[in-house]
Amino acid sequence: MHHIVEQLKQGEPQAAANSVVNLAAIARSIAQQHLGSPPVTLDTDLDECPVSADKIKLTNILTNLVQNAQDATRNSGGWVKLELTKNQDYAQIKIMDNGVGMDQQFIAERLFKPFDTTKGNAGMGIGAYEARDYITKNAGQIHVDSKPGQGTTFTIKLPLAKLISDKPRTQ
Structure with missing residues (x-):
């Protein structure tokens, strides 16, 4: 908790050690x-x-x-799905559920606000804030589509890593 508070005070967290990772393997592991x-x-x-x-x-x-999607989807017939696709430039992963959903005012005013939680003592209110912060600092995008009583979809786009084998060979 102390580390998170210090990051928020400093504004710019220390740069993470990025490397090329396989998002498909990460998604499979999570599922x-x-x-x-x-x-x-x-x-x-x-x-x-x-x-x-x-x-x-x-x-x-x-x-x-x-985990947030599962928490919001406790009803009978509830589901949580990850969907991973890519195009030439971006990987896109969606986290979808048919849970309680959120209204537009909550998304605009509270969802990405640090330490604002609807879970009482069960949550710290930093998950969505941290997600948006990390994704945007890595040249990505995050979008939320939600309707009360119908569920939520988080769509995350990250630039594909350019592998050495993708580059044309020079002689």
């Missing part, structure tokens, strides 16, 4: 290891999806968003 109710399903046909990120930080952020 397989994240036990809870409802279970998490993964929808992707990708084996490789290289992005430049701190693997631990990105995994923690996605895991937190999945």
Whole structure:
């Protein structure tokens, strides 16, 4: 907690040690290891999806968003799904649920505000703030679409890492 408070005071956290990581492997790991109710399903046909990120930080952020989706989806027939796709430039991962949802005012005024939680003592209110902060500092985008009573979708776009093999060879 002290570390987080210090980061917020300083404004710019220390740069994380980014490397090329396989977002498809991270998503598979989260779906397989994240036990809870409802279970998490993964929808992707990708084996490789290289992005430049701190693997631990990105995994923690996605895991937190999945846990929040599960917490919001306790009803019978509830579901949580990860969907991973990519195009030429970006990887896109969606965390979707059919839970309680959020209204637009909450999204605009409170969702990304640090230490503002609806979970009482069960949460610290930094997950969404930390997700947006990390994603935007890594040239990515995060978007939230939600409707009360219908569920929520977090869409995260991260630039694909350019691998050495992608570059044209020079002679």
